[in-house]
Amino acid sequence: MNARDGILGRIRASNHRAGPVSVEQATRNAERIAAHRPNLIPARAEGDAATLTTRFVAFAEEVAATVNRVADADDVPAAVATFLASHNLPTELVASPDPALDAYPWAQQPLLTLQRRAGRPEDVVSITGAVLGIAETGSLMVRSGAKSPQTLHFMPPNHIAVLRAKDIVGSYETAWNKLRERMAADGETFPPRTVTLITGPSRTSDIEKTSYVGMHGPHRLHIILVDGQDD
Amino acid sequence: MQPTAHAFKEVSRQKIADPDLQRALLKLKTDFRAKRVQVVNRLPEFEALRDEAKKLKDHVLENLDYYLETFERNCTAAGGQVHWCATAAEARDTVLRICRDAGAKTVTKGKSMIGEEIALNDHLEAHGIKAVETDLGEYIIQLRGEPPSHITAPAVHLVKRQWTETFRALHTASDLAPDRPLDEPRQILDEARAMLRRSFFAAEVGITGANFLIAETGSTVIVTNEGNGDLTQTLAGTHIVLASIEKVVPTLEDAMTLVRVLARSATAQEITSYTTFSTGPRRATDADGPKAFHVVLVDNGRSDLLGGEFREILRCIRCGACQSLCPVYGAVGGHTYGWVYAGPVGAVLTPALIGLEEARHLPEASSFCGACESVCPMRIPLPSLMRKWRERAFETRVTPAATRGAYKLWAFFARRPVLYRAGARAAIGLLGALGRKRGRFRSLPFAAGWTATRDFPAPEGLTFLDQWARRR
Numbered sequence: 001m002n003a004r005d006g007i008l009g010r011i012r013a014s015n016h017r018a019g020p021v022s023v024e025q026a027t028r029n030a031e032r033i034a035a036h037r038p039n040l041i042p043a044r045a046e047g048d049a050a051t052l053t054t055r056f057v058a059f060a061e062e063v064a065a066t067v068n069r070v071a072d073a074d075d076v077p078a079a080v081a082t083f084l085a086s087h088n089l090p091t092e093l094v095a096s097p098d099p100a101l102d103a104y105p106w107a108q109q110p111l112l113t114l115q116r117r118a119g120r121p122e123d124v125v126s127i128t129g130a131v132l133g134i135a136e137t138g139s140l141m142v143r144s145g146a147k148s149p150q151t152l153h154f155m156p157p158n159h160i161a162v163l164r165a166k167d168i169v170g171s172y173e174t175a176w177n178k179l180r181e182r183m184a185a186d187g188e189t190f191p192p193r194t195v196t197l198i199t200g201p202s203r204t205s206d207i208e209k210t211s212y213v214g215m216h217g218p219h220r221l222h223i224i225l226v227d228g229q230d231d
Numbered sequence: 232m233q234p235t236a237h238a239f240k241e242v243s244r245q246k247i248a249d250p251d252l253q254r255a256l257l258k259l260k261t262d263f264r265a266k267r268v269q270v271v272n273r274l275p276e277f278e279a280l281r282d283e284a285k286k287l288k289d290h291v292l293e294n295l296d297y298y299l300e301t302f303e304r305n306c307t308a309a310g311g312q313v314h315w316c317a318t319a320a321e322a323r324d325t326v327l328r329i330c331r332d333a334g335a336k337t338v339t340k341g342k343s344m345i346g347e348e349i350a351l352n353d354h355l356e357a358h359g360i361k362a363v364e365t366d367l368g369e370y371i372i373q374l375r376g377e378p379p380s381h382i383t384a385p386a387v388h389l390v391k392r393q394w395t396e397t398f399r400a401l402h403t404a405s406d407l408a409p410d411r412p413l414d415e416p417r418q419i420l421d422e423a424r425a426m427l428r429r430s431f432f433a434a435e436v437g438i439t440g441a442n443f444l445i446a447e448t449g450s451t452v453i454v455t456n457e458g459n460g461d462l463t464q465t466l467a468g469t470h471i472v473l474a475s476i477e478k479v480v481p482t483l484e485d486a487m488t489l490v491r492v493l494a495r496s497a498t499a500q501e502i503t504s505y506t507t508f509s510t511g512p513r514r515a516t517d518a519d520g521p522k523a524f525h526v527v528l529v530d531n532g533r534s535d536l537l538g539g540e541f542r543e544i545l546r547c548i549r550c551g552a553c554q555s556l557c558p559v560y561g562a563v564g565g566h567t568y569g570w571v572y573a574g575p576v577g578a579v580l581t582p583a584l585i586g587l588e589e590a591r592h593l594p595e596a597s598s599f600c601g602a603c604e605s606v607c608p609m610r611i612p613l614p615s616l617m618r619k620w621r622e623r624a625f626e627t628r629v630t631p632a633a634t635r636g637a638y639k640l641w642a643f644f645a646r647r648p649v650l651y652r653a654g655a656r657a658a659i660g661l662l663g664a665l666g667r668k669r670g671r672f673r674s675l676p677f678a679a680g681w682t683a684t685r686d687f688p689a690p691e692g693l694t695f696l697d698q699w700a701r702r703r
Contacts, residue, residue, distance in 0.1 A: 004315035007476065007530045011296045014538025021297045029297050033447045033481050039283045039488040042276045059501065097518070118518045121432060137502045149518035154461045172487040191448050191483075193513060193520055194465075197506040202458040205498060206368035206386050207394055207416045209258040215367060215420060216427065217458025217505065 038173040045136040045170035052135040056168050059138025063200030064213050065221040072228045076104040079224045096128040098147040119151030126152040127160040132175045133168040141175050144194040159218040165227045234585050236569030239592035243563040251390050252564050260561045266499035284492050285610045288546040298446040298479045305449030309511030311524040319349035322529045333469040335435040341460035342366040343440030345473045347571045363430040365459035374401045380565030382551035383497045388564050394419050437467035441474035447482045450510040456503045470521040475529050477545045492608035497550035540619050544579045546609040553603035559596050575603035575613040582620050591629050594620035655694045663690045
């Protein structure tokens with residue numbers, strides 16, 4: 001008997017069954033999976049757009065992300081320049097090859113240079129989009145793909161994420177549904193290779209149970225939140 | 232690792248006398264406990280989420296074969312390879328084979344308890360493959376040659392001075408000055424980050440654990456704060472996920488329910504910095520990611536555990552809250568438990584995995600105060616399960632003869648209430664009379680365990696049962 005059959009056989013014996021679950025039970029399980037029914041969602045994930053945006057910002061800032069809320073897409077390059085200057089960071093950025101980033105008038109900030117590629121060891125600042133923001137914990141949902149290398153979310157010590165305010169949802173479950181819909185609309189197979197919920201910069205509490213920001217991932221997570229930007 | 236659980240009593244005496252350990256544990260007992268209460272109280276639905284989490288995992292255990300097969304089908308469809316391993320040895324060999332096929336000389340590792348359980352690092356090292364732990368806490372204990380002392384805080388037994396000493400002694404790269412400043416946590420973090428970046432770029436294989444497996448999508452999930460798990464699995468050409476079979480849940484929605492209780496219980500956070508869902512290897516259009524994706528499913532006794540009286544321990548999501556809140560763990564630290572799992576979860580799991588003979592002290596190392604059960608996000612009745620091990624130890628004569636004799640004597644009286652009450656009245660009366668003058672005893676026959684460290688107060692007045700009867 002191979003290991004697989006042995007494990008499945010012992011699981012069945014332990015559950016007082018001679019074989020697989022009954023046909024009825026298998027149907028119920030399959031329906032349970034297909035339904036994507038959420039379990040209990042906390043009330044803090046409910047609210048109108050303004051409430052959820054405020055909540056998103058408050059939770060993100062609580063875990064040491066910084067948020068700069070700007071009126072529209074035209075303000076993004078200046079917001080990036082301000083962030084870089086305030087931390088004395090270089091003006092060379094590595095940017096995800098995401099067409100969404102082309103919506104911003106980079107020419108207004110001639111000192112900024114954007115290289116569109118995956119991450120490399122020497123990168124200091126990355127700028128990427130974010131699929132969605134999740135109000136219940138101030139989390140960003142990012143994904144891997146041709147337009148969004150996962151390395152840009154983790155390798156550089158500084159990560160700037162541009163998020164449209166209209167992409168803020170209340171709960172994790174709503175975020176999964178939106179991602180499913182968008183990928184279906186784009187003819188992509190759900191889910192992407194990786195989806196990450198990012199909540200604040202990287203941190204560790206391994207030294208004497210004290211939380212320090214900045215371990216293996218970004219030391220700084222700066223979210224530029226854009227109001228009034230349509231698709 | 233070679234278990235030392237049989238030496239629990241001797242080791243605990245050393246640990247209680249270790250001032251560094253006691254200082255390290257103090258932070259866990261004060262700051263962490265207060266923060267956990269705060270973060271839990273902020274979420275009014277927390278208790279209801281615990282109920283849902285329990286219900287969900289009970290459903291999974293009842294249908295575990297169904298969900299594992301569904302996971303396998305969907306993981307394979309996404310281009311992953313699923314390996315079933317009945318024993319620790321099979322799992323070690325499977326990982327070694329994948330590493331060899333990938334031509335690996337160096338592998339990076341994210342934190343994995345099942346990796347500790349199957350003693351993977353030693354196996355890889357013995358076959359010439361360098362395994363580098365990349366979680367900061369796991370990294371320093373690997374440098375020191377120690378096992379983790381806590382599920383989510385593996386180096387919680389160390390004080391800052393020991394970090395500095397360890398790095399200075401064992402980081403001997405030529406570009407590091409022997410007298411470099413290393414007293415501040417920031418300096419320790421930066422040095423570890425720089426050292427481990429070299430490993431991330433060198434490694435041919437990255438190995439992570441899995442907090443959950445998603446049947447619906449064939450995805451694996453890791454929950455981390457440092458970002459090391461994501462670098463481990465993104466930068467190497469091959470990603471191996473180690474997961475015990477009870478980690479599977481039906482859907483992404485189900486995983487989110489567990490995510491909501493996990494970090495709050497483990498680290499008193501609303502959610503950890505990174506929660507990553509990985510599905511198969513790099514796709515044709517992906518800009519980065521591993522070319523191969525393997526999931527090694529490990530049973531190692533769990534399918535049998537499922538059919539017995541310890542089934543409920545399989546709901547455990549390895550948050551470590553029972554360790555953080557346990558007064559015994561807080562006094563002796565994790566290493567005293569002598570194997571991979573310390574604290575109340577270890578007291579239930581360790582006898583099942585390495586045998587009651589070796590681990591017989593662990594279920595005894597509890598006052599049954601119930602703190603563990605009161606904080607367990609999965610509502611595992613840990614004290615009841617420990618009591619079952621005590622019963623089994625008694626029945627199978629693993630319990631020493633003198634202790635068994637004392638239990639039997641007590642049971643004789645407990646089953647004869649009239650005799651018990653008369654005996655208790657006589658004993659209380661005698662002790663009360665003897666101790667009336669001083670109010671306490673410095674020593675008493677059969678009570679040396681108590682009086683060695685503190686006086687025994689002399690009884691005043693009636694027995695509990697007599698007082699109870701009078702008040703009613």
